[in-house]
Each structure stands twice: as C-alpha cells, then as structure tokens.
Amino acid sequence: MIETQSPERFRDAADAALLEMRGLFAETPLQLNDHLSARFGARVWLKREDLSPVRSYKIRGAFNFIRKALDRNPDQALFVCASAGNHAQGFAYVCRHFGRKGVVFMPVTTPQQKIEKTRMFGGEFIEIRLTGDFFDICYASALEFAESEGALMAPPFDHDDIIEGQATVAAEIASQLPDGENPDLVVLPVGGGGLSAGMARYFEGRIPNDRFLLTEPAGAPSLRESLSEGKRLKLERIDNFVDGAAVAQIGARNFEILARFEASQVRLVPENAICVTMTDILNTEGIVLEPAGALSLAALDALGPEKLAGKSVVAVVSGGNFDFERLPDVKERAMRYSGKKKYFILRLAQRPGALKDFLAMLGPQDDIARFEYLKKSARNFGSILIGIETTAPENFQRLLGAFDEAGLNYQDITDNEIIANLII
Missing domain, CATH: 3.40.50.1100 (Rossmann fold)
Structure with missing residues (x-):
C-alpha cells in the first residue's frame, strides 16, 4: 500500500x-x-x-497499471475499462503500445467524438461497447465482463499503480x-x-x-x-x-x-x-x-x-x-457569470410604440441576444423573454434604473436555475 x-x-x-x-x-x-x-x-x-x-494526464496511470500488470503476468492478454472520457483514451493508447486487446465500456450517451478518438488511439487493439444510459450501468457491465472473460479491469483512479x-x-x-x-x-x-x-x-x-x-x-x-x-x-x-x-x-x-x-x-x-x-x-x-x-x-x-x-x-x-x-x-455560462449577459421576463404593454419605447432604454453597448413572446396573459399586456448582452456589468445598473423609472414590470431570471433551465 x-x-x-x-x-x-x-x-x-x-x-x-x-x-x-x-x-x-x-x-x-x-x-x-x-x-x-x-x-x-x-x-x-x-x-x-x-x-x-x-x-x-490519464495516459500515465493507464501505462503504469498495464506495465506492472504485465510484469506480474506476461500472459495477461485482455484488459477492460469503463470510461467515456480521458481514461478511455489513455487506456486505448497504452493497449496499442503493449499490443494487448482492450475493451472499453462506454454509456450509450457518449458523444461520437469521444468514441472515435478512443477508437483512433487504440486501433485494432480496442473494442468499444456502448452499454446503458448512465455510467454506473456501464461500470457494472465492465466488471461483469472482466469476471466472465478473465480480463483485468483498469480503474480510472483508485489503485496504487x-x-x-x-x-x-x-x-x-x-x-x-x-x-x-x-x-x-x-x-x-x-x-x-x-x-x-x-x-x-x-x-x-x-x-x-x-x-x-x-x-x-x-x-x-x-x-x-x-x-x-x-x-x-x-x-x-x-x-x-x-x-x-x-x-x-x-x-x-x-x-x-x-x-x-x-x-x-x-x-x-x-x-x-x-x-x-x-x-x-x-x-x-x-x-x-x-x-x-x-x-x-x-x-x-x-x-x-x-x-x-x-x-x-x-x-x-x-x-x-x-x-x-x-x-x-x-x-453563455461565462457571460452570465461575469455579469455581461442577463435574462429578463418583461410585462410589456400591447400598444403601438411600446416596443420602440423599450428599445430606447438600451444603451449604445447593450445588445438584444434573444427576444421571444412567452404568453399574452391579458388583452393589454404580454410576457416577453429577453436576453441582453453588454460590454461591462455596470451597464446593467443604468439599464435597470431606466426600467424602474419607466415603471416597467420585470423579473431578472439570470440566476434562477429552475426557470433558466426550462426556457433559456
């Protein structure tokens, strides 16, 4: 140990x-x-x-694990791992280096790019099996395969080697x-x-x-x-x-x-x-x-x-x-975190010129990134989702001041994860 x-x-x-x-x-x-x-x-x-x-860096651990396994048992011919990312790619590269067959279990939801890169690194020495929607199912399948086929499981991190x-x-x-x-x-x-x-x-x-x-x-x-x-x-x-x-x-x-x-x-x-x-x-x-x-x-x-x-x-x-x-x-996440992009739900009057009045509140560095009617809840007003980008966070202080001065009914939903995940 x-x-x-x-x-x-x-x-x-x-x-x-x-x-x-x-x-x-x-x-x-x-x-x-x-x-x-x-x-x-x-x-x-x-x-x-x-x-x-x-x-x-994952190639390092995979190399050391397989190297030492082969030192202990040169006849070990089959290895297996469960991974949808860097561990799979490092494992595949090392299997090809040592000329040993490796089987990689990946969730069915794994992006095609990661599948192809793993296949590229392993070449003829790697077989990829897509199993289950979640990693836990994929990992269990790899363990079952290791036990039934005599393969050696290469863990992603929890092993001395x-x-x-x-x-x-x-x-x-x-x-x-x-x-x-x-x-x-x-x-x-x-x-x-x-x-x-x-x-x-x-x-x-x-x-x-x-x-x-x-x-x-x-x-x-x-x-x-x-x-x-x-x-x-x-x-x-x-x-x-x-x-x-x-x-x-x-x-x-x-x-x-x-x-x-x-x-x-x-x-x-x-x-x-x-x-x-x-x-x-x-x-x-x-x-x-x-x-x-x-x-x-x-x-x-x-x-x-x-x-x-x-x-x-x-x-x-x-x-x-x-x-x-x-x-x-x-x-998108970066701009929201840095305060340069915000999303609002507005209650905008349904009258001629209302949108023009709203646009006049925007400053020269403010840009509308999204504009969408969500619901006309009454004859005279409608709910609007709007996303606004700007060059500096402090620009929103001026803009919100203009909203308040105009008596605009609005809600900032930028940091409301529940609402944002549903409609943004």
Missing part, C-alpha cells in the same frame, strides 16, 4: 515508472506563462498535461523547475483523486502541506465534504458539467493520502467561473482546455493578485479534450 511507503521509496518507484514511460511519450512542458504572471504579479508555471499524446503513474507529473515538475526555485503554491485539480494523491505523495517532505491548493468543481465537492466530515463520503447528486472531475466519491486509496490536508485547502470553483477561465485562456493564449483542465487556472482567478503577488505558482493543466459543440454553452 503506497500510503504506508516512505516518501523516498514512493519517489523512487515513480521515478522508475517515469523512465519506462519515456518509451511511450516525451515529457510534457512546464511553461512560465507571461500572461498569467503579469495578471497576478507572480511567476505562474503551467504543467501542460493537455499536450500529452491523448491530451490529458494508477496513483504511482500519475505521480510522474510531479517527478517531471521537480526536474523542470529552475535550480533553487521551490514553488510557494501548487494548484491541483481533483476528481477521483489519482493525480492529486500521486503528486502530494511525491512531494511529501519536499513541499510543505500548506503550500498545496486542491480545487474541485462546486457541483462535485467530494473531497471537500469528506475532509470536513473526517471520513470518505459519497455525494447524493453532482453537477456533471466538469465531466473530467465530477465524481460522487473520492477514491478510497486516494483519500487516505489526501486526508492530511484541511478542508479549507480545497477551493470550490463554480462551473460558470470555469467557463470564464476557458474563454479567457482561449482568447488570450490560444490554449484549448476542457472544463477539468481549466480548474486550477480558475482557482487562480478566484484567489487574485492580492494572494498570489510575488509567489512562484505551479498549476497543473490536466486536459484539453474539449468538444467544440459545447463552446456556445461555455460562452
């Missing part, structure tokens, strides 16, 4: 895994980001796991930092906990615990809640928007390692705030990130210059497998 190993022994094992890994792919870069460094008055280093062959493989991210960082530079803050995204557990274990004794900041999506705070209660909990429901990090329960082995941290060291980042970071980093740096890949950078935005100025910061960018069909939703 790796949590009982000495830090030195664990580091030696991770370093050995890294040497073996070099036969599969080159190290991912640790880049000093000028844009973020200037924004926060700090030295911000990005560990670019989005530049791995499968655009995420997976954790050891993900720790190679830390091993690379240790060799890539300039001589004498010890980070004041290491920011790690957390989903199932394989990456964060591996890196925390690798840096144990080298970087103090209080220099770590762990980040989770606000809609899936499994580590934060578990640390608060002092035991591993399973959340009753989660928000799946940050699909690469939204898990209902932190891994058991991972939690044993991460239990050394305080709940206050876990930063919960709203899903819409992550969208702001994704659009910002795309527009300024040309870097395409998936929601989970932007988690650590969104945490930096939340901390701000007042807490980061003068510090050396390492932030792990965990993945860049982003489906551009999601981009309109990401932009």
Whole structure:
C-alpha cells in the first residue's frame, strides 16, 4: 500500500515508472506563462498535461497499471475499462503500445467524438461497447465482463499503480523547475483523486502541506465534504458539467493520502467561473482546455493578485479534450457569470410604440441576444423573454434604473436555475 511507503521509496518507484514511460511519450512542458504572471504579479508555471499524446494526464496511470500488470503476468492478454472520457483514451493508447486487446465500456450517451478518438488511439487493439444510459450501468457491465472473460479491469483512479503513474507529473515538475526555485503554491485539480494523491505523495517532505491548493468543481465537492466530515463520503447528486472531475466519491486509496490536508485547502470553483477561465485562456493564449483542465487556472482567478503577488505558482493543466459543440454553452455560462449577459421576463404593454419605447432604454453597448413572446396573459399586456448582452456589468445598473423609472414590470431570471433551465 503506497500510503504506508516512505516518501523516498514512493519517489523512487515513480521515478522508475517515469523512465519506462519515456518509451511511450516525451515529457510534457512546464511553461512560465507571461500572461498569467503579469495578471497576478507572480511567476505562474503551467504543467501542460493537455499536450500529452491523448491530451490529458490519464495516459500515465493507464501505462503504469498495464506495465506492472504485465510484469506480474506476461500472459495477461485482455484488459477492460469503463470510461467515456480521458481514461478511455489513455487506456486505448497504452493497449496499442503493449499490443494487448482492450475493451472499453462506454454509456450509450457518449458523444461520437469521444468514441472515435478512443477508437483512433487504440486501433485494432480496442473494442468499444456502448452499454446503458448512465455510467454506473456501464461500470457494472465492465466488471461483469472482466469476471466472465478473465480480463483485468483498469480503474480510472483508485489503485496504487494508477496513483504511482500519475505521480510522474510531479517527478517531471521537480526536474523542470529552475535550480533553487521551490514553488510557494501548487494548484491541483481533483476528481477521483489519482493525480492529486500521486503528486502530494511525491512531494511529501519536499513541499510543505500548506503550500498545496486542491480545487474541485462546486457541483462535485467530494473531497471537500469528506475532509470536513473526517471520513470518505459519497455525494447524493453532482453537477456533471466538469465531466473530467465530477465524481460522487473520492477514491478510497486516494483519500487516505489526501486526508492530511484541511478542508479549507480545497477551493470550490463554480462551473460558470470555469467557463470564464476557458474563454479567457482561449482568447488570450490560444490554449484549448476542457472544463477539468481549466480548474486550477480558475482557482487562480478566484484567489487574485492580492494572494498570489510575488509567489512562484505551479498549476497543473490536466486536459484539453474539449468538444467544440459545447463552446456556445461555455460562452453563455461565462457571460452570465461575469455579469455581461442577463435574462429578463418583461410585462410589456400591447400598444403601438411600446416596443420602440423599450428599445430606447438600451444603451449604445447593450445588445438584444434573444427576444421571444412567452404568453399574452391579458388583452393589454404580454410576457416577453429577453436576453441582453453588454460590454461591462455596470451597464446593467443604468439599464435597470431606466426600467424602474419607466415603471416597467420585470423579473431578472439570470440566476434562477429552475426557470433558466426550462426556457433559456
């Protein structure tokens, strides 16, 4: 059990895994980001796991798991996993590398893009089976297949060999930092906990615990809640928007390692705030990130210059497998979170010139993004859904003042999740 190993022994094992890994792919870069460094008055280093062959760090754990399994049993011919995302792609890539057949179970609802990428990485060595509408059904099918066919199940995060493989991210960082530079803050995204557990274990004794900041999506705070209660909990429901990090329960082995941290060291980042970071980093740096890949950078935005100025910061960018069909939703969420877009339900008089009077209230930087009659509830008035975009949040203060002055009957539904999900 790796949590009982000495830090030195664990580091030696991770370093050995890294040497073996070099036969599969080159190290991912640790880049000093000028844009973020200037924004926060700090030295911000990005560990670019989005530049791995499968655009995420998951290839590391899958490689180490299968490598060590074959060391123990060279005749193991069949592997299986359940995943609709990065774990499936890393698993497929590694199966092809070792020339072993792998079966990937995915939910029927998996986007075609992810299916095709997994098939591309695995080639002739991968078979994809679509099973069930939800991941739990898919996972159960994979376990049943493993038992009936003698396949070895490659878990996504809760296994010693997976954790050891993900720790190679830390091993690379240790060799890539300039001589004498010890980070004041290491920011790690957390989903199932394989990456964060591996890196925390690798840096144990080298970087103090209080220099770590762990980040989770606000809609899936499994580590934060578990640390608060002092035991591993399973959340009753989660928000799946940050699909690469939204898990209902932190891994058991991972939690044993991460239990050394305080709940206050876990930063919960709203899903819409992550969208702001994704659009910002795309527009300024040309870097395409998936929601989970932007988690650590969104945490930096939340901390701000007042807490980061003068510090050396390492932030792990965990993945860049982003489906551009999601981009309109990401932009929408980002604008709403930043206060540049709002939705209203208006009660507008049904008389000639009423719409013209309303349009006259808009400022030169205000734009109507949506206009829809919902219901004419009376002969003289009608309910209208309207979406308004503007260039700065403060523009809405002037606009709402104009609404009030005109005696306009309106309701701001921007942050009303129930109504917004039904009609926006």
